[in-house]
Amino acid sequence: MVLFAAGSKMAEIMLDNTDRRLLRIWQSEPELSLADLAERAGVTALKAGRRVAKMEEAGVIQGQEAVIDWRALGYVVAVSLRVTLDKTAARAFEDFLEGARAIPEVTEIQTFLGRVDVRLHVIARDLGHYQQIYRQRILTLPHIADIESLMTLTEVKRDEALPL
């Protein structure tokens, strides 16, 4: 599922201050019911409902997802793997990404313009488990030229809200 692609052709829809206020409040408290959201934004529930429906229809609001805390499931290790691919291989990206998608412990895959080609977010139960995934699943992926890891010590801020 591609959540974001630069250069997407989608036109920017016109939002007014009410729309932005609704999005700002809902972003920071996604558990709010439509009625509570309307009250916070100082509009009627009917109006809030119409605005939300309009933004859903335009694809601005794509839905809501549950946030899973992997630590609560025992996955306490998180590593960012920054991969450089051998771009002389014609299908380097396709083959690598296909292989990465087949690894259950890979929770995010990003591609970049820059020194790094691909980033994989990998979670594991402990360092032994991580080492096993790294050796048996990651290092065997095709077309890797170089790989660097950043191990997460603390998540200081995780707030994927947009600065609307």
Place this chain on the structure above:
Amino acid sequence: MIELDEIDRRLLRELAADAALPTAELGRRLGLSQPAAWRRVKRLREAGVLAGRRLRLDAGALGFGVTVFLGVKLAAKSQVNLADFERAVSAIREVQLVEHVLGLYDFRLRVVARDLGDFERVLRRRIMTLPGVGALEANVLLSEERRPGPI
């Protein structure tokens, strides 16, 4: 630690795709009654596995065309108060994610901006002026996939 059965795993996959799914519909998809589905959701919530919701917005359609992943190395580490740096960087609205990491960099940031010009402004005025910032590496996001994870 909480143990998951196959139904819990399917439930988590369904809610990760659509957290607004009514419990009745969730139950129908899993072959459970509404109260049974609700009890499972409650249990996963209480165990901290279901840790809230996130609104999925189209950043591009809202005018945020650029996302950059930044690696930040602190200069003269002994002189820098990590807590000060973390507080200051977390206060920047365009910074969506801050991780203290072990490796080539000290911090990993995710920064959203309207375009590259706007990103440059955030970088120069807000990030490069933070206390203790040393080397930086920027990679511009081209595409992103969220995977279901090991469930």
